[in-house]
Amino acid sequence: MGEVAHRAQVRLTQLPYPIARYFSTGDNYATIGAMFKRNKSRVCVAVREVSAAIVLRLYRRFVRWPNDEESQNAIRQNFHAIAGLPRIVGWKSNYRLIH
Numbered sequence: 001m002g003e004v005a006h007r008a009q010v011r012l013t014q015l016p017y018p019i020a021r022y023f024s025t026g027d028n029y030a031t032i033g034a035m036f037k038r039n040k041s042r043v044c045v046a047v048r049e050v051s052a053a054i055v056l057r058l059y060r061r062f063v064r065w066p067n068d069e070e071s072q073n074a075i076r077q078n079f080h081a082i083a084g085l086p087r088i089v090g091w092k093s094n095y096r097l098i099h
Contacts, residue, residue, distance in 0.1 A: 015046040022047050065090075 018036045021027060022043065029047070033040035066072045072089050079088040 015043065018043050019046050019050050023050075 015036075015038065018032045018038055021032050021035070022029075027035075029040040029043045032038070033043045036043075066075060066089065075089045076087060080086050
């Protein structure tokens, strides 16, 4: 016999504030769930589904990695001039992309 996995459907329209809270603050699912009186697993599923939708629909359109050395060097120089950090070609949240 095969295993049957069942997951309660989450309507994303019912969770706009918890999802917005997660993306704006990075709070954990339990905190957000308690704040909005939602189960943390529902918040987790909703965030995962919205994240996937963002990646599928927006990532290729807005996120571009410079593909030539000249562009990468220009970004490194600009980043260093602004932030004083050498060799950085990108920054996302708490992650530096050193290249």
